[in-house]
Amino acid sequence: MQVSLEQIFNIPGSSREFNYSFTPEYSLSDDFCLTSPISFKGRVVNTAGIVTLDGQAEFTAAVMCSRCAEEFQKAFKVSVQHTLVFELNDEDNDEFILVENKELDLDALICEDTVLSLPFTFLCKEDCKGICSQCGKNLNEGACGCKKPIDPRMAALLDLLDD
Ligand SMILES: [Zn+2]
Ligand SMILES: [Zn+2]
Structure with a gap:
């Protein structure tokens, strides 16, 4: 206008x-x-x-x-x-x-x-779950069954706990 x-x-x-x-x-x-x-x-x-x-x-x-x-x-x-x-x-x-x-x-x-x-x-x-980085499935439609990759820092901690 x-x-x-x-x-x-x-x-x-x-x-x-x-x-x-x-x-x-x-x-x-x-x-x-x-x-x-x-x-x-x-x-x-x-x-x-x-x-x-x-x-x-x-x-x-x-x-x-x-x-x-x-x-x-x-x-x-x-x-x-x-x-x-x-x-x-x-x-x-x-x-x-x-x-x-x-x-x-x-x-x-x-x-x-x-x-x-x-x-x-x-x-x-707000809480969009995004896409699984491993299989590419849209996680809003349900879980995909992939194992979550473990954070290396978390893995070190778990190792400590095992001892
Ligand atoms: Zn989304
Ligand atoms: Zn997946």
């Missing part, structure tokens, strides 16, 4: 609400695949000349568990908070989003925040 912020920048006290959804035209990440549009709810406010964007994006995506490699659906909530400026006085400043021509590409900004907020790993559940 292209948002003209001309009025917001010009009039302290003005604001605009957003409540819409969109589907990005490109894949956001190799690690996950959107299974819903991204819906965004938020607002832009000019408070005494400072323009801020504040909202939350929500979507679901298919991701792969980094422990058992099963694909599963996960719901995401991403907070989108920025101070918007239409010109920069200092050199580069990461704290501000420069809105050129007072036209904000809101979709692009939300996508950027989404990608930056993604964790490096996903778990299908």
Whole structure:
């Protein structure tokens, strides 16, 4: 969504609400695949000349568990908070989003925040048992019968106890 912020920048006290959804035209990440549009709810406010964007994006995506490699659906909530400026006085400043021509590409900004907020790993559940390192069975589906390799330090201790 292209948002003209001309009025917001010009009039302290003005604001605009957003409540819409969109589907990005490109894949956001190799690690996950959107299974819903991204819906965004938020607002832009000019408070005494400072323009801020504040909202939350929500979507679901298919991701792969980094422990058992099963694909599963996960719901995401991403907070989108920025101070918007239409010109920069200092050199580069990461704290501000420069809105050129007072036209904000809101979709692009939300996508950027989404990608930056993604964790490096996903778990299908907190206590995912993962895959047996010996036979490759998904241990969430039941035990596999392989003997657990004994920790060498533990083996030394057991030896001591035997004496
Ligand atoms: Zn898992
Ligand atoms: Zn096994």
